[in-house]
Amino acid sequence: MSAERRLAGVPASPGLAAGPARHWTAATALDAARVEPPERPAAVVEANTALQTAAAEVEALAAGLNEADAEILITGVLMAADPTLLAGVERAILDQGLSAAAAILSSTEEQAALLDSLGDEMLAARASDVRSLGHRAARLASGGSDGPASRPTEGIIVAHDLGPADVAELGTAISAIALASGGITGHAAIVARSLGIPMVVGVGAALLALPEGAEVIVDGDAGAVLADPEVGHFEAARSASAARQQATQQAKAMSSLPAVTRDGVRVVVLANVAGAAEVEAALGAGAEGVGLLRTELSFLDRSSWPTALDHRLFFEPILAPLEGRTATVRLLDFGGDKTPPFLSGQHGRGIDILLRHPGALRDQLSAMLAAGRGTHLHVLVPMVYEVRQLRAVRAALTESAAAAGVPVPLLGAMIEVPAAVTLADQVVREVDFLSIGTNDLTALQLGLDRAEPGAKPAHHPAVLRLIDTVCRAAHAVGVTVAVCGESASDPTAMPLLLGLGVDELSVGSSRVGRVRAWVRAVDHAEATALAGLALLAESAQDVEKLVEPLRTALLAS
Amino acid sequence: MMDAATITTWMNEIAGAVRAERDYLIQLDAAIGDGDHGINMTRGFDAVVRALAQEEDGTPGKLLTLAGKTLVSSVGGASGPLWGSALRRGGRALGDAPTFDDGKLVEALQAALAAVVDLGAAVLGDKTMVDAMDPAVATLRREVDAGTVLPVALRRAAEAAEVGMRATIPLQARKGRASYLGERSIGHQDPGATSTALIVRALERTVAGSQ
Numbered sequence: 001m002s003a004e005r006r007l008a009g010v011p012a013s014p015g016l017a018a019g020p021a022r023h024w025t026a027a028t029a030l031d032a033a034r035v036e037p038p039e040r041p042a043a044v045v046e047a048n049t050a051l052q053t054a055a056a057e058v059e060a061l062a063a064g065l066n067e068a069d070a071e072i073l074i075t076g077v078l079m080a081a082d083p084t085l086l087a088g089v090e091r092a093i094l095d096q097g098l099s100a101a102a103a104i105l106s107s108t109e110e111q112a113a114l115l116d117s118l119g120d121e122m123l124a125a126r127a128s129d130v131r132s133l134g135h136r137a138a139r140l141a142s143g144g145s146d147g148p149a150s151r152p153t154e155g156i157i158v159a160h161d162l163g164p165a166d167v168a169e170l171g172t173a174i175s176a177i178a179l180a181s182g183g184i185t186g187h188a189a190i191v192a193r194s195l196g197i198p199m200v201v202g203v204g205a206a207l208l209a210l211p212e213g214a215e216v217i218v219d220g221d222a223g224a225v226l227a228d229p230e231v232g233h234f235e236a237a238r239s240a241s242a243a244r245q246q247a248t249q250q251a252k253a254m255s256s257l258p259a260v261t262r263d264g265v266r267v268v269v270l271a272n273v274a275g276a277a278e279v280e281a282a283l284g285a286g287a288e289g290v291g292l293l294r295t296e297l298s299f300l301d302r303s304s305w306p307t308a309l310d311h312r313l314f315f316e317p318i319l320a321p322l323e324g325r326t327a328t329v330r331l332l333d334f335g336g337d338k339t340p341p342f343l344s345g346q347h348g349r350g351i352d353i354l355l356r357h358p359g360a361l362r363d364q365l366s367a368m369l370a371a372g373r374g375t376h377l378h379v380l381v382p383m384v385y386e387v388r389q390l391r392a393v394r395a396a397l398t399e400s401a402a403a404a405g406v407p408v409p410l411l412g413a414m415i416e417v418p419a420a421v422t423l424a425d426q427v428v429r430e431v432d433f434l435s436i437g438t439n440d441l442t443a444l445q446l447g448l449d450r451a452e453p454g455a456k457p458a459h460h461p462a463v464l465r466l467i468d469t470v471c472r473a474a475h476a477v478g479v480t481v482a483v484c485g486e487s488a489s490d491p492t493a494m495p496l497l498l499g500l501g502v503d504e505l506s507v508g509s510s511r512v513g514r515v516r517a518w519v520r521a522v523d524h525a526e527a528t529a530l531a532g533l534a535l536l537a538e539s540a541q542d543v544e545k546l547v548e549p550l551r552t553a554l555l556a557s
Numbered sequence: 558m559m560d561a562a563t564i565t566t567w568m569n570e571i572a573g574a575v576r577a578e579r580d581y582l583i584q585l586d587a588a589i590g591d592g593d594h595g596i597n598m599t600r601g602f603d604a605v606v607r608a609l610a611q612e613e614d615g616t617p618g619k620l621l622t623l624a625g626k627t628l629v630s631s632v633g634g635a636s637g638p639l640w641g642s643a644l645r646r647g648g649r650a651l652g653d654a655p656t657f658d659d660g661k662l663v664e665a666l667q668a669a670l671a672a673v674v675d676l677g678a679a680v681l682g683d684k685t686m687v688d689a690m691d692p693a694v695a696t697l698r699r700e701v702d703a704g705t706v707l708p709v710a711l712r713r714a715a716e717a718a719e720v721g722m723r724a725t726i727p728l729q730a731r732k733g734r735a736s737y738l739g740e741r742s743i744g745h746q747d748p749g750a751t752s753t754a755l756i757v758r759a760l761e762r763t764v765a766g767s768q
Contacts, residue, residue: 525626533639
């Protein structure tokens with residue numbers, strides 16, 4: 001019997017999982033064999049080709065994938081073509097006789113170590129990307145024997161570091177990820193979160209000493225890895241992890257079941273996404289399309305407005321799988337905590353900023369119209385508070401659509417500022433659909449700081465009354481209402497939203513299956529009755545009491 | 558035995574009764590609420606009558622459920638959700654059978670009362686519709702169990718509802734909008750209990766008229 005050991009790390013993606021440790025050594029098993037001088041020039045060519053191929057692979061994966069910024073990944077890719085790196089690789093081969101793979105690894109590691117040593121979090125994240133690229137290229141150079149097929153496909157993935165592209169490739173079949181290092185800004189972590197994979201980073205070298213196949217627990221909430229876990233702990237974690245996998249499987253299996261309430265009301269369930277991996281996961285779980293594509297997250301560290309080409313590269317991998325489906329693209333929502341360097345000091349948020357830069361708006365519109373040709377494209381305007389903004393966007397949209405020779409897509413307003421609710425009767429006449437952003441709406445209505453932790457109860461009667469006003473105004477003129485905030489996948493708020501008349505729910509891709517199951521468990525008339533009473537309640541707690549029996553039933557469904 | 562026609566007639570009777578007493582209900586509600594109870598009840602049961610008229614054939618359970626659903630979706634305030642849930646729960650208790658007997662009617666009304674109590678979290682003496690509904694259901698149950706013929710049992714139930722209704726006058730409201738008035742709610746008859754008494758009376762007329 002060995003005692004349970006706790007290896008402390010940093011929580012990166014929530015959830016508890018147990019399983020056998022699977023080391024992803026990522027091309028560290030190198031042939032130490034020296035390359036003879038006559039073959040060295042060929043090895044240099046081989047190394048350059050491997051770096052180029054790896055760069056192309058990462059670029060393709062990254063363009064779609066990141067809730068973090070493509071910019072950083074692209075920087076990693078550019079580094080693969082960096083003359084300093086290439087020179088280093090060349091010297092390592094020609095002078096020291098290293099193999100192509102070994103030369104790539106040592107040179108990228110040198111670059112990464114340099115970035116690490118600067119003590120800047122952003123640059124440390126870049127170091128991860130450079131390492132990840134190096135490993136990828138090294139695998140290619142050593143004959144691709146460590147290609148996707150031979151990588152671990154299940155269990156707990158243990159590695160020194162992973163890039164976001166690696167996490168996306170590992171997919172949802174694995175139970176969890178534990179990294180010895182890992183940038184704190186964590187691009188890999190963002191991908192893990194969006195795929196619902198528990199992850200702990202910064203565990204330290206002790207992690208890599210775990211024997212292959214050893215049973216371990218990853219606690220993504222506490223940020224720890226438990227080695228030699230006690231039987232009770234292991235079983236509890238394994239059942240949590242089995243339940244999560246089962247839920248994913250079940251969501252897949254039930255993805256063909258319609259999202260219809262017990263009394264026959266159809267509810268459209270869509271996904272909130274920022275990249276192609278999430279689109280794939282969401283469609284697999286039965287999402288009918290995308291209800292919110294966040295477009296600004298990839299450009300947060302930009303030093304200038306993204307170009308039409310940047311937008312095309314971003315949109316194409318995301319919109320391609322959405323052919324024939326709803327693709328709701330939100331215009332760049334910069335400002336507040338999402339202010340890139342090139343906008344620092346500018347006031348306003350969302351559409352206000354974009355309207356001050358009509359060229360930037362046109363670039364994004366023309367790119368989405370081109371990339372979204374086969375989809376049912378919906379254009380969503382962020383942070384609307386008056387109809388002037390909607391008219392300006394519609395004018396630009398009509399013009400861009402005419403230029404692209406495509407029909408004008410549907411136009412919608414985000415309802416996330418109470419002012420837009422007060423003016424709802426005006427707003428609904430300018431749009432084809434509405435999407436309520438309950439996170440901001442709740443914070444602004446209740447005077448809470450959005451960035452502060454703590455409860456943001458969208459089921460507060462003061463917020464529910466706003467939603468009720470919006471639904472009534474919209475339905476009076478035949479405009480559909482979606483909710484794309486956290487509340488759409490909250491078991492207390494979700495039935496009330498349906499009861500108030502919300503037509504569509506857009507939720508995180510890992511929650512699509514669950515929310516569809518809830519829809520099937522809800523009786524729409526019962527939800528309407530509860531919502532009617534919730535509007536009269538005096539506090540969020542009163543509403544919680546009212547919904548408690550239904551909430552319990554949903555969680556058990 | 559009662560059937561689908563009983564439900565349709567009952568709903569028609571209610572619609573007529575709340576329309577006739579619309580101004581009275583408004584007046585009662587204006588004293589301790591926001592004055593819309595008479596309007597809400599009239600609009601709601603008119604919508605029910607329209608919905609049932611479009612339902613060619615349905616079991617009594619289905620019709621009562623539809624009536625509840627219509628109330629829930631067409632009436633604001635608390636009365637729509639509460640009466641709507643009550644009728645839906647009652648409809649479910651009637652099941653799929655084409656007819657129902659006295660015992661089944663008692664079961665359905667008991668389920669309806671339970672729905673109101675569950676949702677509104679009100680108990681006897683809170684100055685709400687429960688004050689009229691609870692004694693009516695209890696009386697009906699007792700009379701039916703004792704073998705009283707249904708029209709008579711329903712008349713006693715309706716009387717019990719009216720006693721409960723009047724008993725709300727000296728009470729202080731503890732639930733709903735009227736509770737904001739605190740002691741000032743004392744001395745006024747509760748509009749929800751009043752419309753409840755009208756609804757029980759309408760059932761009595763329905764059954765008496767068909768026998």
